[in-house]
Amino acid sequence: MTETTPVERVAEVLKFARFKRLPMPVEIGGVEIEASAAFVGEPPIPDLIIVGDTLEQTPGRMQQTIEGAGRALDMMGSRRPLTLVVVGPKPESSALTALSRYARVLTVGERADESALANWLAVLLPLNLPKADHGRAEAASGKLLAGSADELVRDFVALALHGPESVAARLAEMVEEPFAETVVAGKED
Numbered sequence: 182m183t184e185t186t187p188v189e190r191v192a193e194v195l196k197f198a199r200f201k202r203l204p205m206p207v208e209i210g211g212v213e214i215e216a217s218a219a220f221v222g223e224p225p226i227p228d229l230i231i232v233g234d235t236l237e238q239t240p241g242r243m244q245q246t247i248e249g250a251g252r253a254l255d256m257m258g259s260r261r262p263l264t265l266v267v268v269g270p271k272p273e274s275s276a277l278t279a280l281s282r283y284a285r286v287l288t289v290g291e292r293a294d295e296s297a298l299a300n301w302l303a304v305l306l307p308l309n310l311p312k313a314d315h316g317r318a319e320a321a322s323g324k325l326l327a328g329s330a331d332e333l334v335r336d337f338v339a340l341a342l343h344g345p346e347s348v349a350a351r352l353a354e355m356v357e358e359p360f361a362e363t364v365v366a367g368k369e370d
Contacts, residue, residue: 187268187291188217188232194298198306199223200230207231209253216246217268221261228262228305229254231284235269240276243267244283251283264305 185193192202200220206213209229218232231250233243247265254261263284271288272280280286289301299306325338340347 186234187289188234190295190298191232191266191268191289191302192218192220194295194302195220195230195305198302199226200228200305207250209250210257212249212253214246214250214253227260228264230264230266230305232266232268235267235272237269240272240280243272244276244279247280247283266302 196202200222203219203221205219206215207219208214214231216231217234217237220228220230220232222228222230229250231247233246235243238246243265247263251263254263265280265284265286267277267280267286267288269291271277271290277286277288285304287301287304289298319342322338322342326335329335329338336351337348340351
């Protein structure tokens with residue numbers, strides 16, 4: 182079994198999160214950017230991710246790379262967020278501070294397992310929301326209905342069980358009711 186490099190482990194996580202790997206060197210607005218790897222999100226994900234490996238690049242060279250990418254994006258008027266993922270031995274905090282002036286910087290280390298890597302890259306990954314527990318929602322609605330003497334509250338809580346469209350429709354009716362009564366009253370006079 183062959184050991185994958187930290188850059189390739191990052192690439193696997195980003196590929197799973199619908200990022201497309203770009204061929205090297207990346208060309209942004211006519212400027213060629215050389216890095217260990219680069220990725221761009223597929224719509225609706227706008228991020229451009231540059232991966233820098235501290236075993237291959239010095240912090241100064243990494244700063245030149247990310248600064249060049251940032252300036253090229255600025256020259257193009259791009260609103261694409263720029264992220265630098267740093268693999269390998271963690272640079273000194275002063276180097277990370279300098280890098281963070283040009284991009285969001287995420288350090289992932291050398292020996293990150295899949296769980297740790299997903300945790301470090303979480304800001305780039307889709308959210309995994311828990312499944313809705315309808316039984317709990319119904320129980321909460323029942324408590325709200327039993328504990329409220331206000332007819333309006335009971336009406337909206339009961340409608341909420343049928344979805345947001347039901348609540349929105351009833352609210353629209355309530356807003357229109359005073360105007361409908363005025364129009365009807367004006368025709369009767």
